[in-house]
């Protein structure tokens with residue numbers, strides 16, 4: 014059995030209560046950290062672990078922590094990003110609702126390491142029921158002396174606040190999240206300055222994803238080296254993968270980084286294969302914003318090797334033949350999927366979620382949505398396909414925050430790999446607009 | 460559920476809760492309480508009217524425009540009156556793959572309304588939303604705080620029939 | 626380490642070297658070059674949202690994106706993406722390309738196109754024509770035709786108080802008017818509602834912008850979205866004559882520009898510098914209520930300082946400008962008859978937009994049926 018860092022106890026009945034969590038060995042990392050380690054030692058262990066941010070960008074967590082500015086007399090903040098809204102991603106939701114204490118333990122350990130005395134968990138507002146679960150868990154931890162003043166007699170104080178969002182994907186972008194937490198519109202900030210220097214309330218701030226933080230108790234307990242020993246190369250540890258779409262067993266899986274994509278899709282331990290009678294057509298491997306890949310490219314690299322579930326292997330080949338691990342939102346499509354239709358829902362999503370601050374994203378996302386909508390509804394022409402590619406190119410890299418890129422990539426990748434489907438919609442408008450119609454021409458299925 | 464009264468004010472319990480929320484931020488940063496307070500207000504009134512927003516502004520000593528700007532940015536806040544039960548269904552790609560379009564089609568025909576509309580009896584309002592972070596458990600909709608997942612026509616029947624009772 | 630920071634940073638902008646104090650932005654450095662030598666005005670990046678007098682402005686429209694080919698002397702690597710020159714601070718030894726960089730020119734064309742997507746192409750009937758920054762921007766940096774065939778976003782005109790009219794359809798969401806209300810009035814009542822391309826400037830519930838300095842939102846607006854309701858006999862700006870004048874005002878400096886048609890003062894604005902930025906904000910009394918010559922001490926005619934393609938008659942394609950940007954712009958207008966006056970040309974664009982709108986409407990109609 015592969016090592017489970019985050020989900021080992023997730024199915025233990027009552028794991029969401031303090032007693033059971035404690036009985037299963039919970040909060041030992043808080044004891045170890047506060048009683049036997051200095052903050053810098055914890056940062057050191059996290060660095061050694063090589064764990065990379067699990068929110069999407071994959072930035073090494075220890076390095077981010079060591080960038081935190083520490084001016085005298087200025088508070089520092091840790092903010093946990095639980096805004097989880099990237100289509101295809103629901104792992105943080107799964108983790109928090111089932112095992113809230115794991116996140117809280119991670120928040121205590123991480124806040125101590127960063128010298129933060131007030132930390133926030135920003136949860137998307139739709140998950141209000143999860144907010145109640147977290148608040149209950151916090152109250153239990155506080156009653157047990159693990160939060161509040163002078164935790165375990167160490168002299169360290171910590172208050173945890175759970176903050177609800179209000180329905181805005183963009184608040185997952187870390188500076189938009191901070192704006193939102195300050196009670197403002199979720200408009201991302203121009204960077205620099207980075208949050209590590211000027212974050213929440215203009216104070217030095219670290220923003221980390223739920224899953225990133227949930228790894229820290231294990232790292233404190235077992236050491237960074239033990240963590241780094243798991244996985245492959247610079248993809249250390251385990252990763253939660255949210256699986257949706259046409260597999261036999263959609264859900265959340267904790268995988269050791271380094272298994273093959275093929276195993277992940279077809280092994281009974283994980284997705285259990287494509288639903289009976291159907292074939293794999295395409296995969297979006299890391300949340301809606303990463304490039305879609307056709308079956309052959311997601312399973313194998315250009316050199317014929319099997320593609321692995323790691324940061325490096327998934328991005329092998331660049332955007333020409335590769336994609337990204339992203340947030341681990343693994344969306345699987347069989348041959349019944351219309352790529353144009355699916356791309357349209359993504360384009361519509363980014364159009365809907367653009368904050369509207371900068372002109373390329375505000376105008377460009379709406380434009381792509383409308384053109385795709387026309388093509389999907391049999392009212393497109395060939396020129397529109399190149400227009401889409403060009404609009405995506407004009408957005409990409411020119412915006413305040415990466416939402417612009419996230420909106421551009423799915424469109425350009427879908428056209429890159431499935432251009433014939435777009436053309437078919439243009440040349441066969443009557444056929445393409447029948448309910449459930451899917452391009453069945455030349456296509457490689459697995 | 461969607462009462463409009465001229466004198467907007469939190470119930471005593473909610474006011475106490477609001478004070479507690481406001482106190483959890485550093486001094487001078489009480490504006491941080493804006494989203495939680497708007498949620499609280501919507502819980503009480505069903506939607507957030509301009510009067511409600513002005514009231515929230517006064518609780519936080521900020522300008523009303525600051526509240527309007529924020530409330531209109533976030534999609535969870537209903538700026539117009541809504542039905543007793545607001546059904547917010549996810550229309551994004553993964554849920555569509557999981558059979559969303561059929562399920563939502565059934566839902567619409569069952570209620571006899573389209574997205575953005577309210578049933579004539581004021582019971583149900585239908586709202587289309589984006590990914591609810593439950594993709595693998597789709598199709599999904601949410602009513603208030605509750606998630607309804609792996610929707611099928613039978614499940615939809617059950618849920619709607621149950622909610623139609625009261 | 627015992628190194629003292631250099632007094633000035635030396636940077637190279639479009640091949641021109643200049644020394645500026647640390648903390649200067651690329652935009653400010655470029656403007657400094659232009660201010661020292663008026664033949665270099667066109668080198669300064671265009672700014673649709675940045676407004677020097679307003680704290681926090683800039684970074685949004687992306688019109689001013691430039692290429693940094695060397696980050697600094699210490700770290701001469703190029704910056705991977707184009708950067709907004711209005712909010713990017715210079716480093717010693719930085720090398721920047723603006724009009725000399727093809728990617729910048731190409732991207733800027735895209736920005737023009739984006740900003741015009743939802744902007745009506747009806748300059749001939751807009752009060753701002755002739756002093757509209759978007760018009761300048763489009764003429765200088767845009768392509769001649771829009772590829773946009775979808776429906777445009779439209780709003781009704783709205784009065785916000787007795788003095789100011791909001792025509793949201795023209796707004797490019799630069800946020801300048803919001804910063805202005807925040808920074809020079811004591812109680813902001815308008816702001817940005819909604820988000821994405823539904824975002825709009827609004828008071829949300831009907832409210833009058835009513836404040837001694839509220840009229841300044843008109844001057845900062847780069848397009849014709851916020852206009853002066855007291856501007857009588859609305860007129861093409863090029864038929865009016867601007868005159869510098871002042872008065873003894875207890876609320877503001879009283880330094881203004883009077884705009885005459887014949888002997889009549891038809892509007893009063895703040896004075897602007899060559900970048901179209903207000904030098905000193907003026908009060909509503911000066912702006913809206915002092916419309917007689919006898920209210921003022923006249924100083925003399927205003928030199929139209931702002932660099933404007935329209936003002937400088939540069940919209941004509943026959944002008945052979947040495948710089949790359951204008952050459953590109955000019956090459957786009959090749960098909961336009963040189964002798965045609967500007968309005969006709971716009972008329973053509975307007976026709977085109979009408980056509981596009983009609984197409985879009987047909988489509989949405991067909992869809993409904």
Ligand SMILES: Cc1cc2nc3c(=O)[nH]c(=O)nc-3n(C[C@H](O)[C@H](O)[C@H](O)COP(=O)(O)O)c2cc1C
Nearest residue numbers: 066067068094096097098185186187221222225415
């Ligand atoms: C548009 C956008 C949406 C994002 N959404 C999320 C999100 O929902 N959750 C998350 O953890 N990170 C999200 N991110 C990434 C965050 O900006 C940030 O990089 C991350 O929270 C850092 O945490 P990590 O280093 O632990 O991954 C998003 C980024 C962008 C640009």
Ligand code: SF4
Nearest residue numbers: 368370371374412414
């Ligand atoms: S890229 Fe889009 S979401 Fe990001 S700041 Fe610009 S408009 Fe807002």
Ligand code: SF4
Nearest residue numbers: 796797799800802846
């Ligand atoms: S109304 Fe004018 S000043 Fe205000 S945001 Fe729009 S374009 Fe900018």
Ligand code: FES
Nearest residue numbers: 549554591593594
């Ligand atoms: S796509 Fe529906 S919950 Fe994610």
Ligand code: FES
Nearest residue numbers: 675684686687711
């Ligand atoms: S002027 Fe620099 S981004 Fe608008």
